[in-house]
Amino acid sequence: xxxxxxxxxxxxxxxxxxxxxxxxxxxxxxxxxxxxxxxxxxxxxxxxxxxxxxxxxxxxxxxxxxxxxxxxxxxxxxxxxxxxxxxxxxxxxxxxxxxxxxxxxxxxxxxxxxxxxxxxxxxxxxxxxxxxxxxxxxxxxxxxxxxxxxxxxxxxxxxxxxxxxxxxxxxxxxxxxxxxxxxxxxxxxxxxxxxxxxxxxxxxxxxxxxxxxxxxxxxxxxxxxxxxxxxxxxxxxxxxxxxxxxxxxxxxxxxxxxxxxxxxxxxxxxxxxxxxxxxxxxxxxxxxxxxxxxxxxxxxxx
Numbered sequence: 001x002x003x004x005x006x007x008x009x010x011x012x013x014x015x016x017x018x019x020x021x022x023x024x025x026x027x028x029x030x031x032x033x034x035x036x037x038x039x040x041x042x043x044x045x046x047x048x049x050x051x052x053x054x055x056x057x058x059x060x061x062x063x064x065x066x067x068x069x070x071x072x073x074x075x076x077x078x079x080x081x082x083x084x085x086x087x088x089x090x091x092x093x094x095x096x097x098x099x100x101x102x103x104x105x106x107x108x109x110x111x112x113x114x115x116x117x118x119x120x121x122x123x124x125x126x127x128x129x130x131x132x133x134x135x136x137x138x139x140x141x142x143x144x145x146x147x148x149x150x151x152x153x154x155x156x157x158x159x160x161x162x163x164x165x166x167x168x169x170x171x172x173x174x175x176x177x178x179x180x181x182x183x184x185x186x187x188x189x190x191x192x193x194x195x196x197x198x199x200x201x202x203x204x205x206x207x208x209x210x211x212x213x214x215x216x217x218x219x220x221x222x223x224x225x226x227x228x229x230x231x232x233x234x235x236x237x238x239x240x241x242x243x244x245x246x247x248x249x250x251x252x253x254x255x256x257x258x259x260x261x262x263x264x265x266x267x268x269x270x271x272x273x274x275x276x277x278x279x280x281x282x283x284x285x286x287x288x289x290x291x292x293x294x295x296x297x298x299x300x301x302x
Contacts, residue, residue, distance in 0.1 A: 038063055040071045040080040046163040046183030052115050052205045053084045055301055072101035075208050083107070083208040089117075090202045092140055094250040098206070099264050103222050108294040111207035112218065115301045116200070119145050120191035122166060122177045122184035129176075129192060136165035137178035145178050148196040163187075207296075214271040216297040218247060221265050221280065224254060224288040231286070232263075238282035244269045270295040 039057050042049040043064025053062050065071050068085050075083040087098045102109075119141055123132065135142075135149055136157045142149065149156065154176075159165040162179035166187040169175040177189065184191040225231035239246055248266035253259075269276030272295070284290045 037061055038080045039082040039084065040065050040074050041084040042068055042071055042086065044161065044163045046166060046179070046186045047161060048115065048117060048180060048203060049084050049086060049205065051180060051182050052113055052301065056084070056111075056113065056207065057082070068095070068097040069101045069104075072098075072105045072107055072208065075107050075210060076105040078210070081209065085206055085208065086203050087112075087206050088204045088248065088250075089140070091144060091199065094252070094264060096252055099222065099250070099252055099262070102208075102293060103262060103291060107208045107210055108212045109206050109220050109296050110209050110211060110213045110294060111216075111296050112298045113205045113207070113301055114298060115203050115205060117144075117197070117203050118180065118194055119178050119197045119201070120181050120184055120194040121148075121196055122169065122179055122187075122189040122191050123175075124169065124171065124173050125188075125190050127173045127176075127190075131173055132176045133174040134172075135176050135178060136168045138162050138165065141165075141178045144198060144201055145196045147198045148193075149178070204298075212292075213294040213296050216270050216295040217268065218298060219267050219269055219271055219276060219280075219295040220293040221267075221283075221290055222262055222293065223265065223283060223290040224257075224260060224262050225286065226288055227257075227260055234286045235263075235283055238279040239267060242275050242279050244276065244279055 038061045039053055040063045041053040043066065045064055050064065063080060065074065071083040071085050074080045085098050086095045088094050132152060132154055134157055135152065135154045136159050138161055139158050141162055142156055142158065159168060162177065162183055165177040166179050166183055166189060169177040169189060170187055177184070181191045181194055223235065225235050236246065245268040246265065247268050248264070250264045251261045254262050267276070271277055280290065280292060
């Protein structure tokens with residue numbers, strides 16, 4: 001590993017190694033020649049991306065950024081050794097900005113985390129549920145807890161993030177935020193009821209670097225096909241014929257091609273396997289383009 005004594009913000013590579021909790025992440029860090037230890041995530045502090053980054057990397061030098069595209073671009077440019085971004089929610093689907101950023105910038109997926117999102121009703125200390133007149137949160141969080149919120153006699157206020165909602169509630173006894181327990185405690189609020197989401201809610205996060213992984217449980221790619229009959233069928237046929245399961249596929253409009261689409265594909269194979277590599281090579285033969293993002297393992301955090 002390159003220059004273990006290189007410092008960033010007072011931390012050594014050896015310090016970050018000791019703070020990592022996940023064994024597979026630790027193995028990955030051991031294998032990669034890290035340019036630096038800085039970890040970028042979709043902020044601000046108290047966001048779910050922040051929670052995931054903390055669990056994976058401990059209190060290494062975590063850098064909150066304002067957008068997913070900033071995280072991906074920063075990793076591509078070498079400003080950060082790692083990036084943590086959301087890619088999919090089991091209720092809301094694919095995160096469009098993540099897909100577009102992965103397509104635009106030359107980075108790779110090295111790890112994935114399925115994170116159970118638990119929503120809490122957070123209030124100021126001393127406030128009760130009867131005191132609440134206004135509820136604040138991100139639109140996704142509001143929608144995910146609508147059955148609970150509809151039983152309250154409150155007005156709903158949308159914010160850019162759950163962290164912003166928490167800031168809006170601080171010091172106002174008649175307000176409440178829908179957010180995570182950790183986020184509420186970070187802002188000095190009290191989570192009086194947790195688990196208010198309508199259904200079990202999971203978000204998958206990706207750990208990205210400039211290093212292409214070739215082993216793991218899954219392989220991810222983004223591709224497009226010509227706009228003619230049978231194109232998508234021909235693109236996916238090699239995986240079916242070679243017995244490779246597709247664990248995820250999403251389509252999004254291609255901004256540069258009217259009525260064209262980009263497809264986000266996750267397969268249950270690894271690039272170090274000859275059969276997997278053959279399937280992607282055959283995909284390249286019929287697709288307009290293919291961007292392979294790498295192979296990776298999946299962990300679950302609850």
